[in-house]
Amino acid sequence: MTDQVLAHALDRQRHLVDALKALAACPSVGADPAMAQGMEDARRIIEARLDAMGFKDRQRLTPATRTGQPAIFAQRQDAPGKPTILVYAHYDVQPPDPMDEWQSPAFEPEERDGRIYGRGVSDDKGPMLIALEALAAFVAVEGKLPVNVKLLIEGEEETGSPSLPGILDRHRALLAADAVLSADGARWRPDLLAVNVGSRGNAGFEIRVRTAGPDLHSGRYGGIVANPLHVLSTLVAGLHHPDGRIAAAGFYDGVAEPTAAERDGLDAIPFSDPGFFTPLSAQPHGEAGYSTLERLWMRPTLDVNGMWGGYTGAGSKTVIPHEAFAKLTMRLVPGQDPEAAKQAVIAHLEALLPAHATLEVSGDTGATGAYTLPPDHPLLAAAIAALRHTTGQTPLRVRIGASLPLTEIVDRVLGLDTVMFSFALSDENFHAPNEFFRVSSIAEGLAAWVQILRQIALSQVADFAPYRRA
Amino acid sequence: MTDQVLAHALDRQRHLVDALKALAACPSVGADPAMAQGMEDARRIIEARLDAMGFKDRQRLTPATRTGQPAIFAQRQDAPGKPTILVYAHYDVQPPDPMDEWQSPAFEPEERDGRIYGRGVSDDKGPMLIALEALAAFVAVEGKLPVNVKLLIEGEEETGSPSLPGILDRHRALLAADAVLSADGARWRPDLLAVNVGSRGNAGFEIRVRTAGPDLHSGRYGGIVANPLHVLSTLVAGLHHPDGRIAAAGFYDGVAEPTAAERDGLDAIPFSDPGFFTPLSAQPHGEAGYSTLERLWMRPTLDVNGMWGGYTGAGSKTVIPHEAFAKLTMRLVPGQDPEAAKQAVIAHLEALLPAHATLEVSGDTGATGAYTLPPDHPLLAAAIAALRHTTGQTPLRVRIGASLPLTEIVDRVLGLDTVMFSFALSDENFHAPNEFFRVSSIAEGLAAWVQILRQIALSQVADFAPYRRA
Known part of the structure; x- marks a missing residue:
């Protein structure tokens, strides 16, 4: 049976590519005060899309400091009795320098060989648009979302989310949810189906x-x-x-030193140093006595x-x-x-x-702080079920060497857990010249996002209660 | 008996200050291709002054490479039978950055508290103009110079004089002289009368x-x-x-380790670490087992x-x-x-x-290479006599920790010795923000240059012969 929502979303993939190019053309470097207009342009594009999708209560949640960047909020309460998911993404990007190492200008997105090149396309504008367009497809085909969704699209992720704790704290009622589903966070490798269960x-x-x-x-x-x-x-x-x-x-x-069980878990992951480092023209290097995955995830x-x-x-x-x-x-x-x-x-x-x-x-x-997702969390179960449904494979549980301030902040301020569900891939040069996003990730991501929303709709608010700490 | 030449030069000190401001307003940073116009502007100001002083055979001695900076040559052969002195200076300056540490813009010379501030005023545009205006005073008052003078004003000193050996080699006849007198090189300290006898x-x-x-x-x-x-x-x-x-x-x-005699010579120089380092907000630091002057001159x-x-x-x-x-x-x-x-x-x-x-x-x-001036060289004797005449004191013989590529190159290519006779002082922030030149150095410098030219005029070409190696 064809999923009409997914079919609608897949039909509109070129629209998503065009939208990504328009959004990535905004130089939204939050760290650089000279690029304030790029931040504003990015916000306006996103806000216009949320309005067109019928999201309500759209507003900017502003930091307490005058220099901070506002987060964009909007919601649809379409599913009474169902869980409320806070969907997270960010619209700010890393600085583009060194500029002279870009093969095409950082803020003039260009499609080459099945990839879109430009600062922020992979971190996090492409993955953000996948989430938004999956939601849009539900609205377009079914007239509503299968679960209640609140959107929080941040503007300070690349500068360490300094205002996010305050924003969450001042808007607890508005942001109340059962769990957080993040469009940021990146898949680890193109060749390995995995879900992230923790970050440094x-x-x-x-x-x-x-x-x-x-x-x-x-x-x-x-x-x-x-x-x-x-x-x-x-x-x-x-x-x-x-x-x-x-x-x-x-x-x-x-x-803590890695336990024998943790080492066994790492050993089960297909990974070869030469396969990983050779494309980077680099050699494995790090703390003596640990494997590459131990160094990356546990040290x-x-x-x-x-x-x-x-x-x-x-x-x-x-x-x-x-x-x-x-x-x-x-x-x-x-x-x-x-x-x-x-x-x-x-x-x-x-x-x-x-x-x-x-x-x-x-x-x-x-x-x-580092963050670890409870292994039996219902949103993690939904993510695994969705990926199993769309790919036919069971994803490995992996960690991420990078930091997701979001997960720690959401845990600390709202007492909620976060599942990272990005369709960026970790080789896409984010934080470096020639950042790119694979066009092929769009279909994979849309399918997974449509399916995870359907999976969450099978659960109840009560399923999340044991994991809510606030 | 009043020296009419010196009196004339001293009467025109304000003119020299104005000329220095005009010359220092040219951003003649040889290292920066973007400042080519500043180099050209500096050359034209100097060339116009040389023409007004009646110098002959003015020409640009160009490097073999297209990117190098020409040196300016001109001469007056006014004293048949007398020695010919090659007077050296340079019109290029150090880059001005860090720009934001300048109290007044690097290339907008400003007079404050008896000092002229601007990039290059001390290294080497002020000292250069002292030499030129002393020569000009002879021409104005006596109608001629007391010795034969060739001028060589270089444009690559701050980038290591890469073209100078080639220029000297290709113009041996034009540049033939008995010794070199340099307006570059800087006096060591305001409180100590000294002549430089060597450089690193x-x-x-x-x-x-x-x-x-x-x-x-x-x-x-x-x-x-x-x-x-x-x-x-x-x-x-x-x-x-x-x-x-x-x-x-x-x-x-x-x-070589410093000899006992060399250590005694250094000990005779009045020098105190606190007096030297405290104004720099720095502490003495260097190779263990050596004094500050040993570190600076002999290590x-x-x-x-x-x-x-x-x-x-x-x-x-x-x-x-x-x-x-x-x-x-x-x-x-x-x-x-x-x-x-x-x-x-x-x-x-x-x-x-x-x-x-x-x-x-x-x-x-x-x-x-490092350079050492023969201790009994007649041009050194003239310099010591000139300073003794104008100050009433016998200058100490000191070395300089900096490099003067000129001395080594002139030695190697032309077989001539060089006396450094600059009236810059070593605390004048050259190669740093807020470079300045003391207005009081102008009168001292003019008196010394007038007198050294008179002293050289007392010597004969034959006095220099034992020291010419080419």
């Missing part, structure tokens, strides 16, 4: 090392003053032991994401700078307290700092 | 560390791939031993002048970059072979490089 947390900050008042001439002062780039390099080189273990005392507090990390100081333009300049900078982030696993982990790293840097330099810490990017 | 050499290059093909998401790949910023930091941290000694094997080959150095990679904009970006960069330069002392020292550092970096990263070396900035 994160925390970050920026440091500035100073050694003098002014920049100094490297001839007239070379050899007699400290160079902050040397000091900063010593700090960064001292973050890890030679075996890849993070050197900050207390950083691993609360981190915390500490990375410098950017570092700079002195003369970085064309040609040479014989300067000893007086300051140098680095941006650091860490990925955290269950058991770690994000704030304690961050303080451990800061204390370690201060201990490494020589007497002839000063260290300032700023630019706190927030701290998010 | 330099060499430099850029490195790129790569660990992967594309930039990668720090969540999805964090902990399983190498971070090139970590690798680069390890390389930079490994350049020096903890005691400040450079770690590259062979780097110190040929470097080689290795500095990172710029370093960058990953996301360096506003906000945060959770990226693991695939490449990271650093610009390195070294300062070299007598006995070191510049090319060998550079290769020692490159070999050291390659030895430090882990197997999961690649290293590329590029951007060779040329290699210049």
Whole structure:
């Protein structure tokens, strides 16, 4: 029996591609105040689509700070007695630089070889539109949704969702739901059917090392003053032991070693280092004594994401700078307290700092704990059933090395669990040049979203009650 | 008895200040192709002044490469039988960044509290104009110069004078002289009368560390791939031993320890670490076992002048970059072979490089040896006599920690010695924001230049013969 809703959605795939191109043409870089218009343009496109889909109560949930980005809310209460699902996505994107490494301009989406290229197409505009168009197909064919749906489309995901806890807290009644279904989060691999059951947390900050008042001439002062780039390099080189273990005392507090059962579970996942790393022109590298999947899902990390100081333009300049900078982030696993982990790293840097330099810490990017989904959660069961229905296969349960502040924030503020149900794939260069989204993911995603909504409609509000903690 | 030439020059000091402001308003950054017009504007101002001073044979000596900057030549052969002095200066300047640290715009010269602020006012446009206006005063008052003078005003000093050897080589007859008198080089300290008798050499290059093909998401790949910023930091941290000694094997080959006599000579120079470092908000720092002056004049150095990679904009970006960069330069002392020292550092970096990263070396900035002026050279004697005459004090003989490619190149190509006779002072923030030139240096400089020309006129060509090596 043909699913008329799905047939309608599939018929309109080209419309979805066009809509994605229009949305991805908006430079909605939330981190960059110069791109405020791109954020506004993206909001307006989404809002117009929600209105056309008959969503009600559309409104912008604004952050308490004037500089934050509003989240878009709308709802349809079409299914009295059925569960209410809060569907999450985000409209902000990563900064596009380095610009010169894009084969087509970051904000001029281009379709090539079955892929749409552009900043944000995979993270998270393509997956967002799949969710919205699956919902639209129900409205178009059946006149209503099979469950109650509230939409929350955030504008600060790429900057760590600093305003989201406050927005959730101030709008508890409006956002009341039984569980959260996220269109963000990305499938792990094209060749592996899987559902995510957990994510790493994160925390970050920026440091500035100073050694003098002014920049100094490297001839007239070379050899007699400290160079902050040397000091900063010593700090960064001292973050890890030679075996890849993070050197900050207390950083691993609360981190459990993988159990034998967990190792067995990882071993069951088809994975080969060469198959994974060769396409990246990279080699496996990390903490000694752990496999790649253990490193990625069960071990915390500490990375410098950017570092700079002195003369970085064309040609040479014989300067000893007086300051140098680095941006650091860490990925955290269950058991770690994000704030304690961050303080451990800061204390370690201060201990490494020589007497002839000063260290300032700023630019706190927030701290998010790791998240684990209860293994028997009804929304997880619906996701697994939907994927089994649309693919004929049982998905593996996997974790994600990245952070989804959403899951931790929703858990902490609303006491709800989140199922990640994105149809992005993890090789699609998000956070890098030449981000792309596979056109083939659209049909897969529409089918899965139509089916998961039907699966949820088979459950009752009471099924979710044991998992609601607020 | 009043020196009418000096009186004339001193009467015109305000004219010199105005001329300096006009010249320093030209953004003559030779390293930046976007500033070509600033280079051309500077050349035209200088050429117009030389024509007005009655200099002959004015011409541009062009580099063999199309991208190089021409040097300006002109001469007056007014004193048959007297020595011919090649007067050197340079019209190019350092890049002005970081722009936001300038209190007044880098290329809008401004006079404040007896100082003129602007990029290049001290290095080398102010000192250049002192030399030119002293010569102009002779022409105006006496109708001629007391010695034969050839001018060579270079446009590539700040980029390591890559074309100068070729220019000297191709124009040997035109540039034939008995010695070189440089308006570049800077006096060491405001409170100490001194002449420079030597400079350190330099060499430099850029490195790129790569660990992967594309930039990668720090969540999805964090902990399983190498971070090139970590690798680069390890390389930079490994350049020096903890005691400040450079770690590259062979780097110190040929470097002599200071002799007891040299240490006594340094001890005779009034110098206090707190008096020197406190105004810089810096602490003395360098190779263990050596005093500040030994570190600055007799010991080689290795500095990172710029370093960058990953996301360096506003906000945060959770990226693991695939490449990271650093610009390195070294300062070299007598006995070191510049090319060998550079290769020692490159070999050291390659030895430090882990197997999961690649290293590329590029951007060779040329290699210049250290230079020492013969202690009994007649032009040095003239300089000492001139300073003794104008100040009543005997100048100390000091070295300079910076490099003057000119001295080494002139020595190597033309077989001539160079006396550095600049009236810049070493605290004037050249190569840094807020470069300035003291207005009071103008009168001192004019008096000294008028007097050194008179002193040279007392000598004969034959006095220089023993020192000419070509």
